[in-house]
Amino acid sequence: MKASQFYIPMRKNVDNSLIKSHQFLLRAGMIHAIGAGLYAWLPLGWRILRKIENVIAKYHDKLFSRTCMPIMHPEKLWIESGRRNSYGKETLCAVDRHEKVLIYGPSAEEVVVDCVRNYVQSAKHLPITLYNIQWKFRDEVRPRFGIMRCREFLMCDGYSFHISKEKSQKFYYQVLETYLEMFQAINLNVIPIHQNDTGEIGGDLSHEFFVRAQTGEDEIEFDEKWLADKNLTEILNMKNHDKKQQSRAIEIGHIFCLNTVYSKPMKLKATLSDNTQQNVYMGCYGVGVSRLLGAMIEIFAEQNKIVWPKGIEPFQIAVVNASYDSKNVCEKCEKIYGMLLQKYESDVYYDDRKLSISEKKVQLSLMGVPKLIIIGDKELQNEKFTYIDNSTKLRMEITDSELFNLI
RNA sequence: CGGAGCAUGGCGCAGUCUGGCUAGCGCACCUGCUUUGGGAGCAGGGGGUCGCAGGUUCAAAUCCUGCUGCUCCGACCA
Numbered sequence: 001m002k003a004s005q006f007y008i009p010m011r012k013n014v015d016n017s018l019i020k021s022h023q024f025l026l027r028a029g030m031i032h033a034i035g036a037g038l039y040a041w042l043p044l045g046w047r048i049l050r051k052i053e054n055v056i057a058k059y060h061d062k063l064f065s066r067t068c069m070p071i072m073h074p075e076k077l078w079i080e081s082g083r084r085n086s087y088g089k090e091t092l093c094a095v096d097r098h099e100k101v102l103i104y105g106p107s108a109e110e111v112v113v114d115c116v117r118n119y120v121q122s123a124k125h126l127p128i129t130l131y132n133i134q135w136k137f138r139d140e141v142r143p144r145f146g147i148m149r150c151r152e153f154l155m156c157d158g159y160s161f162h163i164s165k166e167k168s169q170k171f172y173y174q175v176l177e178t179y180l181e182m183f184q185a186i187n188l189n190v191i192p193i194h195q196n197d198t199g200e201i202g203g204d205l206s207h208e209f210f211v212r213a214q215t216g217e218d219e220i221e222f223d224e225k226w227l228a229d230k231n232l233t234e235i236l237n238m239k240n241h242d243k244k245q246q247s248r249a250i251e252i253g254h255i256f257c258l259n260t261v262y263s264k265p266m267k268l269k270a271t272l273s274d275n276t277q278q279n280v281y282m283g284c285y286g287v288g289v290s291r292l293l294g295a296m297i298e299i300f301a302e303q304n305k306i307v308w309p310k311g312i313e314p315f316q317i318a319v320v321n322a323s324y325d326s327k328n329v330c331e332k333c334e335k336i337y338g339m340l341l342q343k344y345e346s347d348v349y350y351d352d353r354k355l356s357i358s359e360k361k362v363q364l365s366l367m368g369v370p371k372l373i374i375i376g377d378k379e380l381q382n383e384k385f386t387y388i389d390n391s392t393k394l395r396m397e398i399t400d401s402e403l404f405n406l407i
Numbered sequence: 408c409g410g411a412g413c414a415u416g417g418c419g420c421a422g423u424c425u426g427g428c429u430a431g432c433g434c435a436c437c438u439g440c441u442u443u444g445g446g447a448g449c450a451g452g453g454g455g456u457c458g459c460a461g462g463u464u465c466a467a468a469u470c471c472u473g474c475u476g477c478u479c480c481g482a483c484c485a
Contacts, residue, residue, distance in 0.1 A: 012434060012446075013419035017479065026418095036477070089408095090484075107485070141408065141483055149484085157485095195485095208485080217484090254485045286485060304446085322444065355443090362446045376444075386444080 022146025037143025037151030059182035075101035131158035158285035168281035209253035322376025
């Protein structure tokens with residue numbers, strides 16, 4: 001991607017009463033506020049969001065198969081599950097031309113149940129595990145903190161269907177374990193906390209996943225053992241009296257064992273080998289994808305730069321033209337850019353704009369591009385490149401061949 | 408939903424209390440020159456009628472009423 005073709009409206013002035021991540025998102029040109037709790041994802045923000053989505057999808061693919069559920073749900077399904085009455089004013093509705101009420105989905109239990117209930121007749125058809133990553137809408141009383149509590153947001157939601165409570169719970173713990181791996185893979189020191197109150201979703205076993213951050217909306221207590229050595233047994237053995245530390249925290253995920261809370265009213269049953277019928281045991285598993293992006297900024301961003309977790313960087317490497325008036329330099333940059341494209345594909349950024357080298361470097365730090373190859377008159381004369389690793393601050397002069405060994 | 412605040416060029420703000428010169432500042436933008444290695448400098452220049460509607464007044468960004476939008480605190484919250 002060439003910088004000259006990339007819409008990235010960076011701002012130097014932002015309202016400093018906004019939360020850190022919100023300010024950063026605006027400064028780096030990642031989002032644009034459209035209305036209360038509504039944001040447009042601009043090219044840079046969208047790229048990063050997609051990177052996060054990809055990691056989350058990769059881990060969910062180990063346990064679920066991916067689907068895409070509709071955003072709008074017929075009210076009928078919600079009446080059937082009983083959530084129409086209980087969910088409250090956060091439900092945004094629309095009326096179609098036939099005067100039917102449609103609900104902009106805040107989660108997808110009803111539609112997923114509808115997808116499987118006509119097929120599932122026997123225990124032999126189970127288990128079924130599905131997930132989707134889709135835009136959700138909750139008409140928050142008070143949207144705030146930028147993308148952390150907005151109305152429209154991207155969420156990954158998984159659903160499991162098993163024939164028995166035991167199997168359902170076993171799967172639940174598999175998901176729990178996979179989530180721990182997943183969050184670790186993106187450098188997040190996540191703390192799972194067992195919840196007793198499962199809220200509107202229902203069910204009886206639930207864990208919330210938190211990351212510590214000063215700007216978090218929640219106050220949590222956790223066992224400090226979590227920070228050193230974490231494994232599944234540790235969680236299961238955790239008792240209230242073990243809790244030793246407190247911190248502000250951001251909730252980035254929540255999982256539930258739902259039992260038959262949905263399958264009962266929605267008549268999702270399977271026949272057992274003794275020819276009796278059994279309500280199917282469900283679980284649901286949610287990760288806030290867009291909120292995760294905000295949480296990463298809260299955690300990893302400094303004043304003028306961010307170091308994204310590995311794999312989340314908007315671009316892995318950038319070619320920086322330091323002498324845009326020089327034809328030779330421009331040609332060299334194009335050539336190196338072309339070669340890097342072969343290896344990094346769309347993950348290479350070429351800053352070909354007519355801006356000073358200083359400004360380009362500052363902007364690339366703000367974007368969180370980890371590796372820079374700087375090419376200017378100086379480099380051309382010395383027949384070397386300047387290589388800068390933004391995350392480690394390593395800086396060196398390298399030759400053509402060294403460049404290709406390095407990257 | 409309760410409380411508070413804000414709305415002035417593209418962005419961030421001052422001016423409002425105590426009505427009155429041509430509505431100001433920083434950033435951004437345009438032109439020129441000099442620059443170009445962690446958000447360049449100098450000089451010149453363009454752009455706003457002050458959220459919307461009404462009212463008071465000789466005169467309203469400024470005072471009054473209503474409306475709309477947004478932000479912050481709280482309650483709420485998969």
